[in-house]
Amino acid sequence: MATKALNFKMEEAEIQEMKDVASVFHMTLTELIKEATKDYVDRLKKDPFYRLTANVREASAEESAEILEQIDGLTDDDLSIASSERFTV
Numbered sequence: 001m002a003t004k005a006l007n008f009k010m011e012e013a014e015i016q017e018m019k020d021v022a023s024v025f026h027m028t029l030t031e032l033i034k035e036a037t038k039d040y041v042d043r044l045k046k047d048p049f050y051r052l053t054a055n056v057r058e059a060s061a062e063e064s065a066e067i068l069e070q071i072d073g074l075t076d077d078d079l080s081i082a083s084s085e086r087f088t089v
Contacts, residue, residue: 048079
């Protein structure tokens, strides 16, 4: 897998706080950020909005608004998985 560099800006105090936490766990700042980012992205991917719209990347503003309106109207029961099937092609 290819590795690329990423540049971003943060407040100095936030960077120092992350360095302090990373040092307690004998991690580099890069490891801490990569792990935290992975956990955050995994959590976002479980969000109903993502699960319902991830394959609709080319939706218009109107379509997106309609999808969001439908999602907002769903209850927890609506969002629970009633059944699941897996097939291999």
